Amino acid sequence: MRYQALQTKLWRELWHMRGQVLAIMLVIVGGVSVCVMSLSTYDSLLNTRDTYYREHNFGQVFAKLKRAPGSLMRSITEIPGVALAESRVIAQVNLEVPGFADPVSGLLTSIPDGRQPRINRLYLVSGRLPDHRRDNEILISDAFSEAQRLKAGDSLVAIINGRRRSMAIVGVALSPEYIYQIAPGAIFPDYKRFGVLWMANRPLSAAYDMDGAFNDVVIQLQPGASANGVIDRLDLLLQRYGGRGAYDRDEQFSNMFLKEEFTQLKTMAYLFPTIFLAVAVFLLNVVITRLVSTQRDIIAILKAFGYSNGQVGLHYAQLVMVITVLGILGGFALGIYLGQITTTTYTEYYRFPVLLYTARPLMFLGVGLVTILTALFGTWRAVHIAVKLPPAEAMRPEPPQYYRRSWLETLGLQRWFSPPGKMIVRHMQKKPLKTGLSIIGLSMAGAIMMVGNFQTDAVKMMMHVQFNLAQQQDLEVTLYEPVATSALSSLRAIPGVEYVEGLRKVPIKLHYQHRSFRTSLQGIPADSQLQNVLTTELENIAMPENGLMVVEHLGHKLGFSTGDVVMVESLEGQQRTVPVTVTALSQQYLGVGSYMRRENVNRLMGEGDAVNTVLMSIDPELADLVYQRLKEMPLVASINIRQTVIESFHNTLKQVLLTFTFINAVLGAVIAFGVVYNTVRIALAEHGRELVSMRVLGYTHAEVAYILLGELALMTLISLPLGFLLGTWLCEFMSYNMKSDLFRVPLVLTSYTYAFSALVVIVSALVSGMLVWRRLRTLDLVEVLKTRE
């Protein structure tokens, strides 16, 4: 090998600096692994989803209606742009699972007799398709099957039109249209209490008096056809059959949720690695600059012996490369590992039939290249200095360090500083860029720390607003049909029911100028006790007598504000469109709703005093009895229990968020440690001689450590408020980016979040400080004095 000696020098020096090398490597590993993890998870999920959609013919246009004759399908198929259309019967059903007292609801979806649907094909996990010649065979969704431990061969009871019917489970399936399964009216998935079921068309139609008719259509478009054009024609066709407004994939619930989640994942994939890389580059710069300045004489000798500028430059660049490449490889390995874990988690969470972990070579190439280029860019100056140094000049010691009084002292504060105090301030001021970057690095560590806790607090806040401020009921009962308020008396009569109030919910389309949005309109009784409406300041207000109250997010989305007139198009019944004035905007973090007095909704619908959703307070002692009685009532479509919704939230999200907070804490600590340790090690290298001189002059170990650690403490102290500021921005950025129609994440920053972030930074600083404290003890007093700097 040609440069054997230089190679040996390279490896020896790397070994000698192993502490610092490791600290930098860890930061690079952190950045690269988060990047690989997020990007590969994102790619994998996207790939898995698209493959799933494609192979199972996921629909492109969807429409629900009240009831239309099967013959209408011919007209639908003839709409220009439609490639394939399939009709279905979908019904909400109450279920009884043996050995489980809570109410369970299901969505019964028909599939063609004796075959797979052509659109939204099912993936059979186990068992077989239901036989259309039998009345009681069903397939159940995989998630429900797992949560309730039900499998092919088991049975459950469905309450169809008030009659209890035993259903035989013949298989377990997955469907691209129910990747995200959620009960109507619920916010989070609860697989124990909600399941998707499939049944052959003939028996299902018969059970619901839908023979020869349908209430749901799915469509596949011809390549290049416009969804909007088809939707308009379809809406016209379905209008007289109680059509509720067709929509495309973008508004399909399960798909919409996936898309939101994927977008967030993508934001994360870029945000955190950027921070990590920035810190790693800064650390590399500091360490290499220091190395070059201590090796001036070596550089001189190398050049004097005839090594070229290029060879010397390459030597130092190799040092950077080795650290970076090791970091990148570590990051790849950890990233793939984490990516597989997260992809598996997501795959299970979303119930994808197959897991396609995709780690594209191009992604690795990209991440690796960006990291290497950034590292080289960051250390370019240091390496350039080494290359440029003429040998004669390099042979001389570095010119003495010029110091001057700090601006703090010029303010007349110098009498407050002891000589060690002055040393601290002047050291920091001597290298403002390095000091500044160290402080910013520490601040970034603190900022990252805040994100995890912020998310947990934000979700707590969302839950608090939803379940403590807005919703007060124990149960929300959805009815099949609107009924007269007088029918509520039968519900009030159930033993254990303490209070009942009826709402009228209507699917609507809000129009403002050229924009429109599908949502639900809730008619709330004037004297509502259980459903509060909150202002944008989260204050509880009485429902305005007239006009419409809309969630602020929707106002922003469509561009209207209080006082504007919007068009409300009901998607149920007579489907009238009427102008309504927006009288107030409301704050709500989950979903996008609009509210009116119930009587106004009834008037809009051209109906009498009708309700289709019932809110209840019940005696918890008698809860099981209440559930039992409700399930037996033919008009009850589904029951949501507030407590179980809250619990299912905890089960679903808490684990995820805690893990996320933990990962953030580890990442933040890695950054903080990397920055602090390197900063203080370099300070030790730069000022070691002075410090030992002071030891010789009679300063104690602690007094000398004070100078070194005082600088560190001061930087840490300055970094804390700056970290709070950066963290707040970061949280604001995330809060803004996670804004969706499904939920908005409020910016909630508690004192705990700040304290925790500060704590991790301080502890990391303390650990580094302790390492350096020990190192300072081992410095040889005599040795340092013998050598010239």
Add this chain to the structure above:
Amino acid sequence: MPPDTSDVVFHAEGITKVYDMGEVQVHALRGVSLDLYRGEFVVMLGASGSGKSTLLNILGGLDTATDGNVTYCGKNLTRASNRELTDYRRHHVGFVFQFYNLIPSLTAEENVAVVTEIADDPMLPAEALELVGLGDRLHHFPAQLSGGQQQRVAIARAIAKRPAVLLCDEPTGALDSTTGVVVLEALRRVNRELNTTVAIITHNAGIAEMADRVIYLIDGQISDIKNNESIKTPSEIVW
């Protein structure tokens, strides 16, 4: 100057120092015994490797002897703890080094203050600098001073705590002869005016001519101790 035994500052008896260098043991000092007296100006002369620096380090409390006894004004330094040695350096000895070892981020006055702030009965920093002829350089940073000036700041720093002993390790080693003379004059003045015991180690035989006593070291042992009959002033020394 015939020494009076009651004025003994250092009493060293049979000190040896062995450095364990892995495979080999290096005997830096092999049974050195000597006394240093209050107010005397001693030069320890020896070639490189003669053990003179090791001796100075042991006297100064920077290192401890492997065997033998060293007492400073009756206090035993051989069995002193790390903390006791720090305390000893803090209050009793002044050091001057070949490479000055000033703190670059502090001015001349502040460099002296580093010591006066932790001493019991120090001079004012300005006073100490005046004594070495740098009364007009109080606010200069080391980088703004010449080598000789820097060494004089180091001397001012060493004497500001009014130490009983000033230990100097090749104080002129990094200086040209003209500048060296100015530094030696400062040391002489301190010795005369403050009655501080000054011990200089050097390989420069010329400097020995200004000493009260000269101690010759060869190979870790004292080979000879001479009282100077005629003491020269620094400006008369040639090297």
